[in-house]
Amino acid sequence: MSEKSSGIVPLKKTDWKTFIAAGRPFIALVLLLLVCMISSEHFRSPQNLINITRQVACTGIVALGMTMVIIAGGIDLSIGSLMALAGVSAVMVMGQISDPCLAVCLAMLVSLSVGFFGGVINGMIVTLGKVPSFIATLGTLSIFRSLALWMADAGTLSSNNDIFRAAGNFYIFGLPLATVCFILLALVFGVLLKQTSFGRHVCATGSNPKAAQYAAIRIDRVRFGTYALAGLTAGIAAFLFSSRLNSISSTDAGLSYELDAIAGAIIGGTAMNGGRGSIAGTVAGVLILGIISNALDMWGAPVNLQGAVKGLIIIIAVFVQRQNNE
Amino acid sequence: MEQNSFLLQISGLSKSYSGVTVLKDVSLCFGKASIHGLIGENGAGKSTLIKCLNGITRPDRGTFLFDGQPYHPSVRRALSLGIVTIPQEFNLASSLSIRDNIFLGCELRRAGFLDHGAMRRRCNELLESLQCDLCADTEVSSLSIAQKQLVEIARALNRDCRLLIMDEPTTVLNPPEVNNLFRIMRGMRERGISMIYVSHKLGEVKEICDNVTVLRDGELICQTPISEVDVKEMANRMVGRELKGIFPEKRKVSADAEILLDVDQLSQSDRVKDVSFTLRKGEILGLAGLGGAGRTELAETLYGVRRKKSGRIFVAGKEVRLNSPSQAVRCGIAYLSEDRQKSGIIQDFGLDMNISLISLLKYCRCGFINKSVELKQAGMYRERFRIKSPSLTSPIRELSGGNQQKGAIAKSLDAEPRIFIFDEPTRGIDIQSRGEIYQFIHSLASEGMACIVISSDLEELIGLCPKVAVMREGSFAGFLEDEHINEKEIMYLATGVK
Numbered sequence: 001m002s003e004k005s006s007g008i009v010p011l012k013k014t015d016w017k018t019f020i021a022a023g024r025p026f027i028a029l030v031l032l033l034l035v036c037m038i039s040s041e042h043f044r045s046p047q048n049l050i051n052i053t054r055q056v057a058c059t060g061i062v063a064l065g066m067t068m069v070i071i072a073g074g075i076d077l078s079i080g081s082l083m084a085l086a087g088v089s090a091v092m093v094m095g096q097i098s099d100p101c102l103a104v105c106l107a108m109l110v111s112l113s114v115g116f117f118g119g120v121i122n123g124m125i126v127t128l129g130k131v132p133s134f135i136a137t138l139g140t141l142s143i144f145r146s147l148a149l150w151m152a153d154a155g156t157l158s159s160n161n162d163i164f165r166a167a168g169n170f171y172i173f174g175l176p177l178a179t180v181c182f183i184l185l186a187l188v189f190g191v192l193l194k195q196t197s198f199g200r201h202v203c204a205t206g207s208n209p210k211a212a213q214y215a216a217i218r219i220d221r222v223r224f225g226t227y228a229l230a231g232l233t234a235g236i237a238a239f240l241f242s243s244r245l246n247s248i249s250s251t252d253a254g255l256s257y258e259l260d261a262i263a264g265a266i267i268g269g270t271a272m273n274g275g276r277g278s279i280a281g282t283v284a285g286v287l288i289l290g291i292i293s294n295a296l297d298m299w300g301a302p303v304n305l306q307g308a309v310k311g312l313i314i315i316i317a318v319f320v321q322r323q324n325n326e
Numbered sequence: 327m328e329q330n331s332f333l334l335q336i337s338g339l340s341k342s343y344s345g346v347t348v349l350k351d352v353s354l355c356f357g358k359a360s361i362h363g364l365i366g367e368n369g370a371g372k373s374t375l376i377k378c379l380n381g382i383t384r385p386d387r388g389t390f391l392f393d394g395q396p397y398h399p400s401v402r403r404a405l406s407l408g409i410v411t412i413p414q415e416f417n418l419a420s421s422l423s424i425r426d427n428i429f430l431g432c433e434l435r436r437a438g439f440l441d442h443g444a445m446r447r448r449c450n451e452l453l454e455s456l457q458c459d460l461c462a463d464t465e466v467s468s469l470s471i472a473q474k475q476l477v478e479i480a481r482a483l484n485r486d487c488r489l490l491i492m493d494e495p496t497t498v499l500n501p502p503e504v505n506n507l508f509r510i511m512r513g514m515r516e517r518g519i520s521m522i523y524v525s526h527k528l529g530e531v532k533e534i535c536d537n538v539t540v541l542r543d544g545e546l547i548c549q550t551p552i553s554e555v556d557v558k559e560m561a562n563r564m565v566g567r568e569l570k571g572i573f574p575e576k577r578k579v580s581a582d583a584e585i586l587l588d589v590d591q592l593s594q595s596d597r598v599k600d601v602s603f604t605l606r607k608g609e610i611l612g613l614a615g616l617g618g619a620g621r622t623e624l625a626e627t628l629y630g631v632r633r634k635k636s637g638r639i640f641v642a643g644k645e646v647r648l649n650s651p652s653q654a655v656r657c658g659i660a661y662l663s664e665d666r667q668k669s670g671i672i673q674d675f676g677l678d679m680n681i682s683l684i685s686l687l688k689y690c691r692c693g694f695i696n697k698s699v700e701l702k703q704a705g706m707y708r709e710r711f712r713i714k715s716p717s718l719t720s721p722i723r724e725l726s727g728g729n730q731q732k733g734a735i736a737k738s739l740d741a742e743p744r745i746f747i748f749d750e751p752t753r754g755i756d757i758q759s760r761g762e763i764y765q766f767i768h769s770l771a772s773e774g775m776a777c778i779v780i781s782s783d784l785e786e787l788i789g790l791c792p793k794v795a796v797m798r799e800g801s802f803a804g805f806l807e808d809e810h811i812n813e814k815e816i817m818y819l820a821t822g823v824k
Contacts, residue, residue, distance in 0.1 A: 195694045197686045204683060210669040214631065214661065215683040216652040275674050
């Protein structure tokens with residue numbers, strides 16, 4: 001037994017396997033891009049590609065927070081409703097203030113804080129109240145949406161603030177503001193998950209809460225943190241979303257965003273029962289969903305059938321990952 | 327022996343996983359109505375042999391003869407022939423009743439509907455034949471581990487079991503429960519059932535088995551009647567070399583050594599009652615007791631997992647509040663959990679990330695983890711504890727139990743504790759790693775660490791600890807020192823009967 005002295009047994013085989021397994025969402029993304037680019041001239045136009053990034057930016061941002069929540073072993077169903085609530089609050093506050101610049105700044109602040117506090121409430125119900133996350137956020141899904149409907153009288157609130165509208169159509173280096181925000185936030189969340197003790201604790205908590213607790217990790221604080229972060233991402237997404245449309249609909253805004261966010265995370269390789277996942281994977285997952293819906297539009301697929309394709313992709317993604325785990 | 331006196335014959339069994347040979351040309355015979363011990367260190371191939379036998383994995387080569395007929399293992403065929411396995415982690419649906427569990431997958435029906443009456447009658451017959459006073463309608467989740475094991479056995483009997491494979495059945499049992507299990511096993515042998523008994527506890531193998539099979543590194547070392555080998559001989563064959571006393575020599579702690587831990591009338595609900603003791607620098611205190619005596623609860627109270635109800639705890643002379651593991655860690659207390667899989671390690675994490683789990687802040691600069699320092703430290707521990715692993719980052723679940731346990735110890739040690747509580751440190755671990763772990767505990771103590779060793783393995787407490795406290799029903803029944811530490815005295819204090 002020569003390995004006894006050093007304890008090192010190089011096993012390159014497994015490394016390759018895990019490398020391919022981890023790279024699966026990215027391989028799928030590249031293949032999908034190639035197929036679409038070859039098959040459609042319109043698809044490969046820079047304008048369309050940039051459009052896709054804008055279309056996925058809001059779900060993408062929300063999916064970043066969702067990824068953290070899922071890795072920590074939870075789920076947040078309330079995120080879409082929270083977006084509507086944050087957006088409605090922001091646009092309402094903006095309407096009350098005459099100075100346009102101040103109004104936009106305050107609206108941003110309100111949107112972010114409403115999102116954050118919504119997340120804090122979720123976190124408190126789950127950690128202090130010990131309510132299972134699915135139930136807790138199913139409850140707040142209903143509460144947040146209902147508050148938004150009540151505040152906006154179930155209608156659409158429009159702003160007449162020029163700066164707000166401009167922000168929605170603002171480009172940085174040829175990229176829409178929402179896209180830039182998505183990229184920056186993805187970088188921040190990626191670093192947070194992989195390079196900081198908080199991120200490490202998130203993985204540990206989701207992978208084995210009891211072992212994490214015995215390792216002196218305050219698992220309730222960690223979980224709480226993930227919900228607060230998810231709420232914050234909902235606030236950011238709400239601001240970008242309403243500025244782009246220059247209005248917010250209390251009935252439609254953020255509707256089923258939580259499901260798209262979960263789908264993006266799952267396609268990107270996040271384990272539904274926690275412990276495993278990556279931000280890069282989630283970004284890939286969200287892009288895959290965005291590209292597919294864009295391509296289906298272009299190919300003239302019936303709009304009402306697009307949901308079926310999306311559903312199929314989610315199931316296939318999880319199926320492939322299952323095969324790999326066994 | 328004649329050919330047809332064997333229940334099962336295995337010849338030329340080989341199995342390898344991705345190039346690593348786990349079983350090499352193993353040929354074995356199991357007789358009828360007898361108990362066969364199957365021993366070997368972790369990784370010797372015992373579990374693979376069992377999995378090949380009950381059809382969970384497909385062997386590369388090898389033929390099986392069951393009762394003289396060729397047998398091609400599959401899960402379904404194994405069950406229909408009466409080859410039943412009771413795994414270490416039981417396969418019971420905990421929210422169902424005993425009766426539902428026993429008939430799971432083979433429910434009795436009448437006119438298409440479940441025949442509850444017949445099932446209850448049969449279930450009660452089975453439970454009676456095992457001489458246990460359980461009720462058929464009790465929910466399994468409310469049973470103790472020993473009782474769950476009885477339910478597994480009853481289920482096996484219900485399936486007309488002819489060969490019962492038990493994987494480490496006694497690791498979770500206390501001595502009276504073990505005796506009860508052995509009584510049942512002898513009863514089954516009389517009824518003509520053969521058993522394969524996989525265990526690390528050689529004394530028990532010697533006591534209960536008719537034959538013993540030793541595997542080492544996937545090869546058959548020997549198969550002999552138990553009367554021809556003694557415990558020491560079995561141990562030697564398992565490790566393949568002479569085993570010189572695996573316990574290090576006990577060392578005396580001077581009476582004026584600093585008192586590191588002083589527990590004063592500590593109570594926690596009704597599991598820990600009025601416990602007082604002191605622990606000095608460099609001392610190794612053994613903690614004995616039956617299952618449910620409150621040893622783990624005491625340890626978890628000291629580690630802040632459970633809240634104390636009353637009493638005071640002093641660490642190095644200062645009174646401390648221990649309401650969470652992080653407070654305990656800050657006070658310099660480390661706890662190696664008895665349940666390694668569930669609360670000791672994070673299976674998905676590599677050795678590196680497991681080891682730094684408690685002390686992660688040590689590796690952070692400006693909030694970011696310094697990966698290279700983390701890897702270096704993990705590498706240091708791997709050398710020091712001789713942990714065998716493919717790499718520092720490969721998931722710890724790929725390591726053997728002994729190596730996982732060493733990783734768990736390294737994790738607690740990295741938080742630089744002064745007091746270390748080991749809860750069943752060698753449960754389910756091969757002899758070689760066991761010896762190494764005893765050495766670690768010994769050397770930690772001689773470096774000035776105060777250690778508490780909780781164990782159900784009396785041999786371990788007797789061999790390792792100069793002082794043993796015995797718990798009974800939540801309180802300390804007494805302390806034993808030096809030559810007074812023996813099985814009889816411990817059991818007397820633990821049970822309260824002579």
